[in-house]
Amino acid sequence: MQFTLRSTHGLVRCFVLARAATLTLGLVLAAGSLPAPAVAQEPSTTFPKAPPLPDLTGKVALVTGSTDGLGRDVARRLAAAGAQVLVTGRSVERGDSLVDEITRSGKGSARFYRADLASLDQVRRLADAVIRDNKHLDILINNAGVGFVFDTTRKFSAEGYEMHFAVNYLAHYLLTKRLLPLIVASAPSRIINVSSGSQEPIDFDDVMMTKGFNGERGYAQSKLAQVMMTIDMAPELQKRGVLTYSLHPASTMATTMARALNVKPRSTIAEGVESVVNAITTTEPSGTFFNELKPWKAQAQAYDAEARAKLRVLSERLVGEK
Numbered sequence: 001m002q003f004t005l006r007s008t009h010g011l012v013r014c015f016v017l018a019r020a021a022t023l024t025l026g027l028v029l030a031a032g033s034l035p036a037p038a039v040a041q042e043p044s045t046t047f048p049k050a051p052p053l054p055d056l057t058g059k060v061a062l063v064t065g066s067t068d069g070l071g072r073d074v075a076r077r078l079a080a081a082g083a084q085v086l087v088t089g090r091s092v093e094r095g096d097s098l099v100d101e102i103t104r105s106g107k108g109s110a111r112f113y114r115a116d117l118a119s120l121d122q123v124r125r126l127a128d129a130v131i132r133d134n135k136h137l138d139i140l141i142n143n144a145g146v147g148f149v150f151d152t153t154r155k156f157s158a159e160g161y162e163m164h165f166a167v168n169y170l171a172h173y174l175l176t177k178r179l180l181p182l183i184v185a186s187a188p189s190r191i192i193n194v195s196s197g198s199q200e201p202i203d204f205d206d207v208m209m210t211k212g213f214n215g216e217r218g219y220a221q222s223k224l225a226q227v228m229m230t231i232d233m234a235p236e237l238q239k240r241g242v243l244t245y246s247l248h249p250a251s252t253m254a255t256t257m258a259r260a261l262n263v264k265p266r267s268t269i270a271e272g273v274e275s276v277v278n279a280i281t282t283t284e285p286s287g288t289f290f291n292e293l294k295p296w297k298a299q300a301q302a303y304d305a306e307a308r309a310k311l312r313v314l315s316e317r318l319v320g321e322k
């Protein structure tokens with residue numbers, strides 16, 4: 001699969017995000033061929049640098065999926081800037097280890113919340129715990145994700161929803177909604193959705209992909225849903241002092257997700273971190289989708305207001321709340 005993204009400056013570029021030897025996500029490396037780096041490698045000299053983070057002392061940032069990969073290094077960067085980081089994921093061992101590391105560093109602070117985003121009950125409990133423990137939430141980074149494997153077997157969340165859609169999109173939709181009062185009360189604040197360049201239109205007649213399932217499409221549909229949510233929420237959030245962005249962090253970062261596929265890594269995790277930091281500091285209009293650090297045109301369905309409204313109504317129904 002290959003698709004074209006058009007930059008907001010009119011420049012047409014192609015992501016080769018696609019299959020088999022090529023490969024979506026822009027991820028991958030042979031399973032087990034590279035260990036996960038404990039510390040991010042340096043970005044390449046050609047990868048642009050984001051503006052430095054401001055001093056985040058006194059700010060609170062929640063990073064979903066910060067027990068591993070990109071999220072873990074984003075959490076490290078935020079803590080290094082002085083933030084209190086709320087670390088989330090399923091692995092207690094990796095969560096506790098990151099909290100220890102940040103505590104020992106003497107910069108910022110951290111606290112771990114275990115939650116499996118494949119359960120909407122656990123998403124609600126996570127939101128409740130965050131609201132209970134924190135007086136504000138300045139930055140929410142919806143980063144956790146399940147990648148795809150080349151498989152035609154559907155997997156399901158606790159509620160019976162297709163797994164990519166449930167974890168990558170729906171859990172973050174619900175978490176964002178539930179945390180919104182705290183985020184609004186902390187304005188100016190930001191919500192960053194870590195999506196991907198891998199995007200395919202949502203088939204509203206078969207969102208759970210009962211027919212002709214394949215993992216790549218499930219992943220790509222969930223990633224477009226994140227972009228659509230960002231664009232959909234932006235105007236209302238802006239009125240309340242909250243900016244929101246979505247982004248493709250970097251292609252083929254050497255992460256656990258990537259290791260499930262079979263392609264050579266093309267980017268370091270540190271490069272992906274630059275993209276997230278850029279979204280935290282950017283002055284581009286709220287709702288912008290970034291390809292790494294550049295404002296970019298997402299898949300066309302993202303700009304279809306009717307499709308976004310359909311996704312909103314569907315999401316409200318699936319989570320059982322407005």
Ligand SMILES: NC(=O)c1ccc[n+]([C@@H]2O[C@H](COP(=O)([O-])OP(=O)(O)OC[C@H]3O[C@@H](n4cnc5c(N)ncnc54)[C@H](OP(=O)(O)O)[C@@H]3O)[C@@H](O)[C@H]2O)c1
Binds near residue numbers: 196
């Ligand atoms: N790697 C790339 O090249 C690439 C490219 C484009 C976009 N992205 C996006 O970047 C984000 C981070 O990906 P990554 O490459 O860093 O992946 P990763 O190394 O596999 O990390 C994924 C993170 O998500 C968490 N997670 C997964 N399933 C979860 C669940 N059911 N409940 C709670 N947490 C869950 C994991 O936590 P536990 O391990 O503790 O469960 C882990 O912390 C994803 O949204 C991905 O789609 C990555």
